[in-house]
Amino acid sequence: MLPPNFEHWDAILKGLKESLEIAVLASFFGILIALPVGLLAARNLMPAWVSWSARALIAAARAFHPVIVAILFVKAIGFGAIAGIMALVVASVGFIGKLFAEAVEEISLKQLEGVRATGASFAGVIAFGVLPQVLPRFIGFSTYQFDSNVRNSTMVGVVGAGGIGAPLFVAFQRFEYDVVCAIILAIIAVVFLAEVISARVQRIFGA
Amino acid sequence: MAQAALAIRNLSKAYAPGQFVLRDLSLEVAPRGVTAIIGPSGSGKSTLIRCINRLVEPTAGAILFEGRDLTRLKGAELRRARARIGMVFQEYNLVERLTVMENVLTGRLAYVSPLKAWLRRFPPEDIERAFRLLDEVGLSGYERQRADSLSGGQRQRVGIARAIMQQPRLLLADEPTSSLDPKTSVEIMTLLRDLAAGHAIPVLVNMHDVELARRFADRIVGLAGGAIVFDGPPHALSDARLAGIYGGESWLH
Ligand SMILES: Nc1ncnc2c1ncn2[C@@H]1O[C@H](COP(=O)(O)OP(=O)(O)OP(=O)(O)O)[C@@H](O)[C@H]1O
Numbered sequence A: 001m002l003p004p005n006f007e008h009w010d011a012i013l014k015g016l017k018e019s020l021e022i023a024v025l026a027s028f029f030g031i032l033i034a035l036p037v038g039l040l041a042a043r044n045l046m047p048a049w050v051s052w053s054a055r056a057l058i059a060a061a062r063a064f065h066p067v068i069v070a071i072l073f074v075k076a077i078g079f080g081a082i083a084g085i086m087a088l089v090v091a092s093v094g095f096i097g098k099l100f101a102e103a104v105e106e107i108s109l110k111q112l113e114g115v116r117a118t119g120a121s122f123a124g125v126i127a128f129g130v131l132p133q134v135l136p137r138f139i140g141f142s143t144y145q146f147d148s149n150v151r152n153s154t155m156v157g158v159v160g161a162g163g164i165g166a167p168l169f170v171a172f173q174r175f176e177y178d179v180v181c182a183i184i185l186a187i188i189a190v191v192f193l194a195e196v197i198s199a200r201v202q203r204i205f206g207a
Numbered sequence B: 001m002a003q004a005a006l007a008i009r010n011l012s013k014a015y016a017p018g019q020f021v022l023r024d025l026s027l028e029v030a031p032r033g034v035t036a037i038i039g040p041s042g043s044g045k046s047t048l049i050r051c052i053n054r055l056v057e058p059t060a061g062a063i064l065f066e067g068r069d070l071t072r073l074k075g076a077e078l079r080r081a082r083a084r085i086g087m088v089f090q091e092y093n094l095v096e097r098l099t100v101m102e103n104v105l106t107g108r109l110a111y112v113s114p115l116k117a118w119l120r121r122f123p124p125e126d127i128e129r130a131f132r133l134l135d136e137v138g139l140s141g142y143e144r145q146r147a148d149s150l151s152g153g154q155r156q157r158v159g160i161a162r163a164i165m166q167q168p169r170l171l172l173a174d175e176p177t178s179s180l181d182p183k184t185s186v187e188i189m190t191l192l193r194d195l196a197a198g199h200a201i202p203v204l205v206n207m208h209d210v211e212l213a214r215r216f217a218d219r220i221v222g223l224a225g226g227a228i229v230f231d232g233p234p235h236a237l238s239d240a241r242l243a244g245i246y247g248g249e250s251w252l253h
């Protein structure tokens, strides 16, 4: 296994780049979708039928491991990074949506009432009464999920959904353990980088 | 009385079927001045105030305001009516993580589009007015401070500014000084009365402190068991009448 073999560094770099792209895009769309889904799932803001529908959606998104979801997407839309992105979007909506809905359900109703009593529209109540109370936590969940997406984006390649996972799997099957070792070291570096980035983001937003 | 700013007709409220907290209550509020509602704990003061802007759903009766029955409004119409009624709370009910300025501008949310609300884009005249109001309540220079960094008295000043920012035609206040020390209470009541008078807004305020009510109200309404048992000017509120409102008299001496 040692020393690591970086001979195919260009392939490793290409795989890593694709993994990171998968993680970033999946996080972006996942966060974008999780925000409204989480709000809809909050029982203190929405009528029961709305929050239950949103909760059902979140539960479905959380039902399977991202790699299994990736298999489903590979089957549905074919091999490649798009399937990986979709799988991690689903995972992000499930995780952020669930925790965000719980955070919204814990907000202070007094503060909300103060805004509601001014005759503010629903959108106004959300923007001035709800989000200021939960934004730091939302950012916390989102950065955590970004971290998680980076890790998982190295895995979905194993089932053909793009990223560094594919070359890792191939090297493993060919018993090229020095290449496996090189790829693993590269993944560690990227995951570490993601950790640093999300810590930065959290610090900026005071989450 | 000239055309009343608010007319409550035969209002009843029961939180649980058959258990009435307000019983067939009628009350008119003049277009000017401070009306204080006093009464023992549980007599229905908060319920009465909150029925008016429908933070609590009335069970029966009518509440006439600007030519409409508030009890029948729904959705956008209800929000429009609420925008014309300012409310000041005992625990201020500011959004803690927003700045003083944002809390005051909340009073204009009913008038800006959802997109502008999300982008925090308020018309310049709103922002100017907010600055002026903050000056009037004695908080100029505090615009960018977060609400949770203020003292109780300062928070209530922001609460009052937010309510006046709505340019309301009626101001409701539910025990606005009950979380404050006696000196601050007097300052806040002075501010509430003078600001409302300056903007020609009638005030309906719940109070626990009878002396404070006597001092600041033009009219006192005594509530007991969900019905009005006294209604008159402060000087008519004798010990005997007080005993009638609160029950017994040993506590008076
Ligand atoms: N949300 C509610 N659900 C059920 N009962 C309630 C609710 N709010 C108030 N009540 C009951 O209604 C009655 C009147 O309450 P209300 O808060 O209006 O009285 P109050 O005069 O404001 O009292 P206080 O001086 O203590 O604030 C009380 O018996 C109270 O327990």
Ligand SMILES: [Mg+2]
Pocket: B045, B046, B047, B175
């Ligand atoms: Mg009360």
